[in-house]
Amino acid sequence: MNGRTGNAGERETRPHVVIIGAYGSAGVAVAEGLTPHIGEEIGRLTLVDDGEPGGGLCILRGCMPSKEVLSAAQHRHQARSDERLDGEPPGMDLASIVDRKDDHVAAFARHRREAVRDLADHDGVEFHRGTAAFLDDRTILIDGTGEGDGEDTEGERDGEAGDNGTVIEADYVAIATGSVPNRPSIPGLEGVDPARLYTSADVLDATHLPDSGVVMGFGYVGLELVPYLAEAGVDLTVVEHDARPLDEADPAFGDALLSLYREEFGVRIVTGASEERIDQIDEGVRLGLDTGEAIEAEAAFLFTGRRPNLDALRLGNTTLSPESGWIDATMRPPGAERTFVVGDANEREPILHVAKEQGYHTAENILAHVRNEPLTPYRNVHHHVVFSGAGVYPFARVGHTEKSAQEAGYEIAVATRRAENDGVFETKDVPHGLARLVVDADDGTVLGYQGLHYHADVMAKTMQVIVELGLDVRELPDRAYHPTTPEILDGLFRETAAELGS
Numbered sequence: 278m279n280g281r282t283g284n285a286g287e288r289e290t291r292p293h294v295v296i297i298g299a300y301g302s303a304g305v306a307v308a309e310g311l312t313p314h315i316g317e318e319i320g321r322l323t324l325v326d327d328g329e330p331g332g333g334l335c336i337l338r339g340c341m342p343s344k345e346v347l348s349a350a351q352h353r354h355q356a357r358s359d360e361r362l363d364g365e366p367p368g369m370d371l372a373s374i375v376d377r378k379d380d381h382v383a384a385f386a387r388h389r390r391e392a393v394r395d396l397a398d399h400d401g402v403e404f405h406r407g408t409a410a411f412l413d414d415r416t417i418l419i420d421g422t423g424e425g426d427g428e429d430t431e432g433e434r435d436g437e438a439g440d441n442g443t444v445i446e447a448d449y450v451a452i453a454t455g456s457v458p459n460r461p462s463i464p465g466l467e468g469v470d471p472a473r474l475y476t477s478a479d480v481l482d483a484t485h486l487p488d489s490g491v492v493m494g495f496g497y498v499g500l501e502l503v504p505y506l507a508e509a510g511v512d513l514t515v516v517e518h519d520a521r522p523l524d525e526a527d528p529a530f531g532d533a534l535l536s537l538y539r540e541e542f543g544v545r546i547v548t549g550a551s552e553e554r555i556d557q558i559d560e561g562v563r564l565g566l567d568t569g570e571a572i573e574a575e576a577a578f579l580f581t582g583r584r585p586n587l588d589a590l591r592l593g594n595t596t597l598s599p600e601s602g603w604i605d606a607t608m609r610p611p612g613a614e615r616t617f618v619v620g621d622a623n624e625r626e627p628i629l630h631v632a633k634e635q636g637y638h639t640a641e642n643i644l645a646h647v648r649n650e651p652l653t654p655y656r657n658v659h660h661h662v663v664f665s666g667a668g669v670y671p672f673a674r675v676g677h678t679e680k681s682a683q684e685a686g687y688e689i690a691v692a693t694r695r696a697e698n699d700g701v702f703e704t705k706d707v708p709h710g711l712a713r714l715v716v717d718a719d720d721g722t723v724l725g726y727q728g729l730h731y732h733a734d735v736m737a738k739t740m741q742v743i744v745e746l747g748l749d750v751r752e753l754p755d756r757a758y759h760p761t762t763p764e765i766l767d768g769l770f771r772e773t774a775a776e777l778g779s
Contacts, residue, residue, distance in 0.1 A: 291320030292448035292647055295417060297409040297590070299324035299393055301333035303620025303632040303639075304453035308396050310640025315401035318647050322401060323445060324393060325419055327408040327589075331393070332386025334455040334621065335629045341385055342481045343501060343664070345378040350508040350667040358541065359706055369509045372484045405443065410591040412444065414613070419443045449615045449643050452590065453636065456583040456621035461493055464554045473562055473576045477502060480578070486511050487575035491564045493552055494580030495522045497663045500534070502580060504667035507542040514545045514572050516552060516564070525661065527678045529693070529711060530729045537666055537709055547572075585622045606654030608639045617643065628661060659725075660741050662734045670710050673737035676725030676744040677715050688718040692772035694765055696730045701760050707731035714750070714769035721749035721777050726769075732762040739766070750774050 294311060298304040304326070311319055328337070335341060349369055357366030397404035407419045420442035458476040460466075466474075475483070475490070477498050489512040492499055499515065500522060507513055515538075521531030538544045550566045557563075561575035587599055596612065603610050604623035610616060617639045620632030635655055642652040663672040682689050696702040696710040710730030716723055726740040743753065751774045755767060 291316075291318065293321045293323065293446065294319055294449040294451065294643060295323045295325065295409075295445065295447040296451045296453060297325050297417070298453035298455060298620075298622065299404065300326040300328045300331040300389060301453050301455050301620060301632070302335055302629055303455075303622075303636040304451070305333070305389070305392060305396075306633045306636025307451045307453060307617075307619060307640050307643075308393075308402075310637045311643065312396055312399050312402060314644060315399060318644055320401065321403070322399075323447070324397060324402065324404045325409045325417075326393075326404075326406065330383075330386050330390070331406070332382070332389045335632075336382060336385045336389055338478050338481065340629050342378050342382050343477075344668070345381060346374055346481060346505055347501060347664055347668045349374045350505040351669050353508045354504070354541070354667045354669055355706075361706075371486065371509065375482060375484050378481065407442065408589050410589060411594045412591075414595045414597075414616070415447050415450070417445050417447060417450070419445065449617070449646075451617045451619055451639055451643070452587075452622050453619045453632075454586040454590070454622045456624075456627055457586045458579065459582045459584040461552070461579060461581040463493075463552050465556045469555060469557045469562055469577070473557065475576055475578045477580060480506065487561070488512060489561070489574040490514075490576045490578050491562065491572045491574040492516065492578045492580055493564070494578075494582060495546075496524075496580070496582055498582065499578075499580035500663050500665045500672075502578070503538065503544055504542050504665070506578070507544055508667060512574075513578075514547065514574065516550055516566065516572075517546055517548045518551050520548055523663070523672060525659075525674055525678070526672065526727055526729075527680055527713065529713070530672060530727060533709070533711060533729055534665060534672070537670060541666070541709065583621065583627060585618075585624050587622065606656065607642055607652040608635055608655060609642075609652075614646065626657075630660075631657060658741065658745050660737060662737055664734065665729070666709075669707060669731060670729060671732075671734040672727075672729045673733040673740075674725070674727050675737055675740040676723075678725060678727060679713065679715055682715050682724050687724060689724065690716045690718045690773045690776045692716075692769045692776075694768050694772075696765070699765055699768070701762055701764055702731060705731065705762070712765050712769060714766075714773055716750050716773045716777070718777065721751050721774070722747050723750050723753075726766075728765075730762075730765065736763055736766060739763070751777060 296304050296307050311322055353369055396402055405419045410418050412418055480502055486509050492515040495515050495517045522534055523531040550568045553567050554565045555562055562577050564572045597610050604618045608617045608619055619635045619639050621627040638655045645652050658676050660675045665672050679691050693713045697708045702708050712728040715725040723743050750770055753770050
């Protein structure tokens with residue numbers, strides 16, 4: 278392993294950066310941003326990860342495997358819901374779904390490990406496969422199998438290596454350890470047989486599912502996995518705390534999702550209720566609600582979000598005190614100018630592409646600090662896709678909603694179109710959903726788009742470009758082309774442009 282640049286005296290004058298969570302998207306981005314500067318502004322770069330197998334959350338337990346299983350649900354839903362087709366709808370072969378998912382995930386993860394290994398081949402970069410824990414703010418103990426990409430390798434290590442691991446001293450630390458499923462705090466849960474409790478990770482690996490289930494958590498995890506379970510034959514009851522799901526959207530979109538899930542997927546959704554207690558019963562579990570209702574099912578699905586994966590770091594040995602909102606827009610906690618927390622681990626916006634952007638931005642801010650230059654905050658236009666409705670009816674939001682634009686003080690023009698009124702969606706047999714455009718009424722700037730309809734995820738990129746460039750809706754091209762689903766965007770453009778006038 279390399280890990281050496283110049284002589285010892287030269288190395289001491291340049292900072293040593295340690296990235297904990299180097300296999301994940303955020304960690305890799307930090308490393309890629311810093312590697313070209315090793316030997317000039319950065320002395321050494323140490324990458325640490327204990328993934329087994331290594332690959333990062335998105336690849337192993339997030340974006341990639343979830344889209345794999347959702348594709349099977351998507352195909353089944355479209356086959357069974359098309360009245361033009363005869364015969365029984367196809368069943369879902371869970372073993373086949375999981376096998377193919379595992380094959381693809383293994384290939385994706387292998388590619389990620391190769392990328393990290395390529396980084397570690399640079400002079401001045403080392404990779405340690407192991408678990409990192411803080412001894413103090415700048416001293417890190419790595420307890421693991423050593424350097425390498427998961428193979429049984431032996432190599433030279435920095436710091437003091439002994440029976441208890443390797444101790445290294447860092448000038449800067451980037452924590453990019455991702456997130457883990459959040460286990461809800463509800464009385465009785467500890468007494469329930471774990472075999473009757475499913476997290477999102479359990480669902481992705483399940484080759485057998487219960488006949489019935491009660492779902493706790495109807496955020497983006499629940500919105501994506503509930504249709505998969507329904508298409509797999511699970512009779513579901515979902516508990517939604519509010520009047521509707523999809524907090525980030527205008528109410529019309531949450532209401533549309535409720536109707537879609539109830540009518541198209543046969544899911545019972547209890548709104549305005551909270552869980553009070555769960556107990557194991559002979560037939561499965563009983564979930565008591567604050568409304569007085571008790572729901573019985575074979576199993577409970579815990580889709581109650583995710584939390585930062587910080588437990589193994591022993592932050593109690595440091596001055597860091599994790600709490601909600603503790604990481605600022607420069608990716609640093611208060612009072613720790615040389616510590617950065619990136620991606621899902623900072624809980625600011627746990628989305629893959631944001632994690633990568635934060636990673637590259639963190640690399641720039643570390644370099645700025647080395648140069649004694651001011652750090653810049655990470656700012657992004659809200660852009661988020663939820664693969665709801667088995668991916669047939671995804672939700673996408675870019676920029677402002679009607680509500681957030683008003684709260685920001687804009688005078689706005691708003692256009693809303695429903696898929697059922699658009700001939701293209703009707704002919705493609707995907708008639709559900711709606712789209713909304715929000716425009717600055719003063720100068721025509723497109724402020725935001727929301728879409729809950731077929732291909733909304735694909736259209737999000739076009740809308741991201743329009744919103745981030747601050748384009749005037751009256752200057753967007755309006756020309757005829759062969760009928761495709763993006764015609765819904767043209768309708769929104771025309772309607773808002775006409776409201777503003779020339």
